[in-house]
Amino acid sequence: MRVEDLKHAKLKKWVKDWAKIMKPAAVEICNGTKREYDKMLKILVSSGLGIKLNDKIRPGSYLFRSDPSDVARAESRTFIASKKKVDAGPNNNWTDPDELKKTMTDLFKGCMKGRIMYVIPFSMGPVGSDIAKIGVEITDSPYVVANMHIMTRVGKKVLDVLGTDGFFVPCVHSIAKPLAKGESDGGKWPCEPDVQKKFISHFPDTYEIWSYGSGYGGNALLGKKCLALRIASVLARDEGWLAEHMLILKITNPEGEVKYFAGAFPSACGKTNLSMLIPTMPGWKVQTIGDDIAWMKFKEDGRLYAINPEAGFFGVAPGTSDNSNFNAMKTISHNTIFTNCGLTVDGDVWWEQIGYGVPGGEVLDWKGQRRPAPKTDKGVKGEEIAHVNARFTTPASQCPAIAPEWEDPNGVPISAFMFGGRRATTIPLVNQSKSWVHGVFLGSITGSEITAAALDIAAGSVRRDPFAMLPFCGYNMGDYFNHWIKIGQKAAAEGHADKLPKIFFVNWFRKDTFDHFLWPGYGENARVLAWIFNRCNDEENYLETAIGNLPKPGSIEPPEGLNPDVMSSLCSVDVEGWEAEIADIRSDYYPQYGARLPKVLYEELDVIEGELAKLHAILTGNR
Numbered sequence: 001m002r003v004e005d006l007k008h009a010k011l012k013k014w015v016k017d018w019a020k021i022m023k024p025a026a027v028e029i030c031n032g033t034k035r036e037y038d039k040m041l042k043i044l045v046s047s048g049l050g051i052k053l054n055d056k057i058r059p060g061s062y063l064f065r066s067d068p069s070d071v072a073r074a075e076s077r078t079f080i081a082s083k084k085k086v087d088a089g090p091n092n093n094w095t096d097p098d099e100l101k102k103t104m105t106d107l108f109k110g111c112m113k114g115r116i117m118y119v120i121p122f123s124m125g126p127v128g129s130d131i132a133k134i135g136v137e138i139t140d141s142p143y144v145v146a147n148m149h150i151m152t153r154v155g156k157k158v159l160d161v162l163g164t165d166g167f168f169v170p171c172v173h174s175i176a177k178p179l180a181k182g183e184s185d186g187g188k189w190p191c192e193p194d195v196q197k198k199f200i201s202h203f204p205d206t207y208e209i210w211s212y213g214s215g216y217g218g219n220a221l222l223g224k225k226c227l228a229l230r231i232a233s234v235l236a237r238d239e240g241w242l243a244e245h246m247l248i249l250k251i252t253n254p255e256g257e258v259k260y261f262a263g264a265f266p267s268a269c270g271k272t273n274l275s276m277l278i279p280t281m282p283g284w285k286v287q288t289i290g291d292d293i294a295w296m297k298f299k300e301d302g303r304l305y306a307i308n309p310e311a312g313f314f315g316v317a318p319g320t321s322d323n324s325n326f327n328a329m330k331t332i333s334h335n336t337i338f339t340n341c342g343l344t345v346d347g348d349v350w351w352e353q354i355g356y357g358v359p360g361g362e363v364l365d366w367k368g369q370r371r372p373a374p375k376t377d378k379g380v381k382g383e384e385i386a387h388v389n390a391r392f393t394t395p396a397s398q399c400p401a402i403a404p405e406w407e408d409p410n411g412v413p414i415s416a417f418m419f420g421g422r423r424a425t426t427i428p429l430v431n432q433s434k435s436w437v438h439g440v441f442l443g444s445i446t447g448s449e450i451t452a453a454a455l456d457i458a459a460g461s462v463r464r465d466p467f468a469m470l471p472f473c474g475y476n477m478g479d480y481f482n483h484w485i486k487i488g489q490k491a492a493a494e495g496h497a498d499k500l501p502k503i504f505f506v507n508w509f510r511k512d513t514f515d516h517f518l519w520p521g522y523g524e525n526a527r528v529l530a531w532i533f534n535r536c537n538d539e540e541n542y543l544e545t546a547i548g549n550l551p552k553p554g555s556i557e558p559p560e561g562l563n564p565d566v567m568s569s570l571c572s573v574d575v576e577g578w579e580a581e582i583a584d585i586r587s588d589y590y591p592q593y594g595a596r597l598p599k600v601l602y603e604e605l606d607v608i609e610g611e612l613a614k615l616h617a618i619l620t621g622n623r
């Protein structure tokens with residue numbers, strides 16, 4: 001299809017205007033077909049960027065090695081350019097939108113010389129779903145086109161839904177590496193290697209995304225974090241729905257009853273694993289709707305319905321094994337794009353903690369350097385064979401655990417929200433909020449502990465990642481908390497308070513004083529999911545406490561071999577720990593939001609603090 005054939009006048013003009021600025025050798029409108037996907041990979045292999053893996057071991061799959069400057073999201077170069085700085089809030093980098101547009105327009109001038117400008121019309125969510133949204137990305141990277149084919153729904157069907165005047169989020173992207181006449185990439189990942197010259201920019205007031213200089217992941221596949229979270233969070237605020245960094249899972253109990261949960265977890269908490277978990281308890285079943293993002297709207301029946309806006313998984317490879325995530329391993333067994341993994345002599349990919357050592361005597365690491373082949377899958381810190389953020393891009397439809405209704409345009413009704421982080425102490429295995437506002441409070445204090453070894457922060461201090469949205473909220477986080485509170489108020493005003501999802505906080509990561517995990521995790525986490533399931537059916541399986549509703553003794557059957565004392569300590573109130581937690585929130589965390597922090601969250605703090613003081617007095621005999 002040619003630009004001239006575009007029926008949407010605004011889209012046509014937008015493409016033409018950018019082509020004038022970027023000066024590509026040609027413009028192609030993507031149609032989303034398998035043929036187009038194959039063509040992209042052919043181009044990428046012939047320019048030396050992609051390596052076809054051994055078809056006998058990993059059919060239809062490819063490996064890419066990115067530039068060492070281009071291996072992860074560039075958070076320091078990610079901007080929320082709202083008109084007013086205060087609307088970006090304390091957690092975002094802000095720049096004046098007019099100045100940023102001027103700077104970037106200069107950078108975009110001629111940036112696609114010698115390359116093709118691909119125009120990718122894509123739908124986030126099943127095409128035509130009333131919860132879905134359309135974006136159009138222009139890019140000069142065939143790698144981006146191929147990845148967008150997997151991660152979103154691309155092509156003519158999207159243009160059909162867009163019609164002549166439908167709404168789309170314009171997404172401008174360039175890798176910033178024009179080619180001179182006769183020049184080719186010659187196997188070198190094209191991007192702007194100077195991190196300070198990369199820009200991942202969002203204009204929330206006009207719902208626009210401009211990205212320059214990076215070809216990798218969330219910086220370049222603009223449907224994912226940029227559209228489906230940062231811009232969508234703004235759209236959701238403006239239109240009264242929720243765009244969240246949440247997995248969506250389907251859970252079926254032994255009686256065949258089905259519920260859907262959505263869960264937000266900061267990175268490195270096993271979100272993808274949880275969404276594909278295989279329960280250890282007989283009769284229970286978990287299936288996947290999504291592993292990263294949930295878009296949710298209230299429908300007429302008063303319930304909240306969720307879709308997974310994505311069509312694929314862009315998952316972290318290292319640590320993925322048959323043990324940690326059997327379903328993910330099956331999903332990526334074919335038709336998968338790998339980035340920054342190791343390459344074995346057999347022509348397969350390899351990474352640390354894949355579950356087996358490297359076959360053969362040597363291996364190429366993610367930089368393409370020859371390295372002795374490790375006999376086990378244990379890595380050496382700092383000398384990884386796969387980059388720690390090496391990724392797979394794989395179609396969700398290939399996941400053995402995918403629920404048949406994962407593409408239902410109506411979405412699935414959510415019964416429970418889960419929040420969680422890595423917390424070695426204080427936070428119980430599972431805790432149900434006492435009210436919606438208390439649930440928002442729990443979401444707001446989500447975070448993970450930092451070990452002194454990892455970063456220059458005192459060991460044990462908590463890095464808050466509210467709702468796991470810290471790098472993904474396109475506006476002031478205080479206003480975002482308020483949006484969540486208003487969602488609850490609106491449901492109550494409409495007489496649907498009882499239909500709101502119940503809110504839970506889970507923690508799989510409690511440790512003993514010897515630094516050993518107390519809870520086995522993985523498939524055993526289904527025991528907690530089962531408790532939540534029963535809670536949603538109003539089972540009397542809980543005890544009211546100062547911090548929320550905790551499991552009644554005996555209401556969660558402990559995993560084999562778990563000491564009952566450990567079980568009860570995982571499910572009890574750590575009074576002193578919570579007193580310290582409340583003090584930290586009050587003095588070191590909430591104040592950054594100033595007047596934008598909803599007052600009811602401070603009231604929530606006061607109530608919990610009062611309850612804890614009473615408990616403290618009882619425990620110390622100081623009544």
Ligand code: SAT
Nearest residue numbers: 073217218224225314
């Ligand atoms: O690179 S992405 O932003 O898509 C993945 C991530 O960082 O979570």
Ligand code: MN
Nearest residue numbers: 245267292293
């Ligand atoms: Mn994510």
